[in-house]
Amino acid sequence: MQSSLSELEETYITLQAKIGVLLAACQTQDQRDALSAQYVAARTAYWSCINKAFHDDDPTVVALTNQLDASNKQLQTYVTELGEINTTIANITQVVTIGAQLAAKVIP
Amino acid sequence: MSIRPIAPRRRSAHAIAAILFLACCFSSACKTSDDAAAAATQLTATAQSLTDYYSALDTVLANTDRLNSVQVVLYGIPYDDAAKAQIADARAEIQKRAAVAESLTNLAQNFTKLTGSTAATDASASAGKLEDEVKTLGASKTFASSSPEMAVLNDALGAIVSAIQEKKERDAAKGMSKFAQGLDELFAKEVPVYESLNTQYVAISSSLAVTMLTKGQTDPTGFFTVALNPYALTPEVTDPALKDGFAKIAVNQVGEKAAALNKSQQDATESMEQSLKQMARRIDLVANDKPMQASTAPVTLANVEKWASQFTSSTPATSPAKAATTSTATKAK
Numbered sequence: 001m002q003s004s005l006s007e008l009e010e011t012y013i014t015l016q017a018k019i020g021v022l023l024a025a026c027q028t029q030d031q032r033d034a035l036s037a038q039y040v041a042a043r044t045a046y047w048s049c050i051n052k053a054f055h056d057d058d059p060t061v062v063a064l065t066n067q068l069d070a071s072n073k074q075l076q077t078y079v080t081e082l083g084e085i086n087t088t089i090a091n092i093t094q095v096v097t098i099g100a101q102l103a104a105k106v107i108p
Numbered sequence: 109m110s111i112r113p114i115a116p117r118r119r120s121a122h123a124i125a126a127i128l129f130l131a132c133c134f135s136s137a138c139k140t141s142d143d144a145a146a147a148a149t150q151l152t153a154t155a156q157s158l159t160d161y162y163s164a165l166d167t168v169l170a171n172t173d174r175l176n177s178v179q180v181v182l183y184g185i186p187y188d189d190a191a192k193a194q195i196a197d198a199r200a201e202i203q204k205r206a207a208v209a210e211s212l213t214n215l216a217q218n219f220t221k222l223t224g225s226t227a228a229t230d231a232s233a234s235a236g237k238l239e240d241e242v243k244t245l246g247a248s249k250t251f252a253s254s255s256p257e258m259a260v261l262n263d264a265l266g267a268i269v270s271a272i273q274e275k276k277e278r279d280a281a282k283g284m285s286k287f288a289q290g291l292d293e294l295f296a297k298e299v300p301v302y303e304s305l306n307t308q309y310v311a312i313s314s315s316l317a318v319t320m321l322t323k324g325q326t327d328p329t330g331f332f333t334v335a336l337n338p339y340a341l342t343p344e345v346t347d348p349a350l351k352d353g354f355a356k357i358a359v360n361q362v363g364e365k366a367a368a369l370n371k372s373q374q375d376a377t378e379s380m381e382q383s384l385k386q387m388a389r390r391i392d393l394v395a396n397d398k399p400m401q402a403s404t405a406p407v408t409l410a411n412v413e414k415w416a417s418q419f420t421s422s423t424p425a426t427s428p429a430k431a432a433t434t435s436t437a438t439k440a441k
Contacts, residue, residue, distance in 0.1 A: 003300060005300055005301065005304055006300070006304070009304050009307065009308065012308065013307065013308060013311040016308075016311050016312055016315050017311060017315050019183060019185070019315070020182075020183065020315065020318075020319040020322075023183055023184075032184070036183070036184065036185045036186065039185055040185065040186055040191070043191065044190075044191065044194070046308070047191070047194035047195065047198070048194070050194075050198050050301060050304065050305070051194060051197050051198055051201075
């Protein structure tokens, strides 16, 4: 199984590496705000994971981690090929949402 | 807490102190003082390098905080108090670990005075301080479920403190052996977190550097200086084509440097992990009156110093500025 931390790290760092290009591709302030919000959500999920421990044997965590692993591969394509910006933001949102669900499984 | 700057020159003094300590501590348990000396040298060097390793990670986190503030200006990405608190929490945990490593070094030093009555009190106080710091560390929830490792450290320290107070050298040595093993296991368990902290730092800094370069917001003067220096001339680059050419080369250099920074930390972590394991093994052999494998060279900690030294001069004295809490500046063009 992939590590939960490494998957959340990959989502965050993939967005980090392309955030300048992605923001430049935005045509409206709404798009920029939506993209920034997803970036912040990915960053929050990553730091939540750093600062807490996971129930690594929790089946939900295992499933979400595997799901995020697959989504991260898609995310690389989304941000590299950079299609229509609204579609790209929507795809990013899907991946970040899975990351947020995973981070929510953190031990309180 | 303030973390003491890295001071490699103090190492030799610590090594001598620790040799005396372990020679004293293990004298009843060891047939050859060479084994005790070897274990003592490694204990001191490893504890010091561990402090340096954590100090460097602390700087990585302090710089990460500052980089997020740069992002506010460069991209308009919000960095609010809650986000700052997440990084501050991680930093506090790293500082606790640095404090434990530093106390371990001090404990070794204070043990040298065990033979004198006042000094015995010093050693006991030092062990007690270490015990308190480990308890603080154990109370934290940060970093992958370290409870079993913290329990080992706490138990071992309790045994060390009692043994020192009762002047039972063999028991103190065995307690130290358990502590060394616990420290090794704690570090090994948290390695993925340590490496991730460095990875994210390198990713943010390199990404911002590339953005600054591609936006033409860096000064290429230094790049061209090498051609003009011999003739006492100063470059004044105004040609956009030259600036572009410089930016392309510099972007590649940023990529190469970023990869090197990650590799450097991975090498440091690997050396640190190996040294902790070897230290634990050696102390265990000495504490249990078993001979060491002859002529096994100690794991070199040069990789740790090489990586950590990159952060010694840039450590901010305090946490950086109250960050911008809202998205400012570049609200898009």
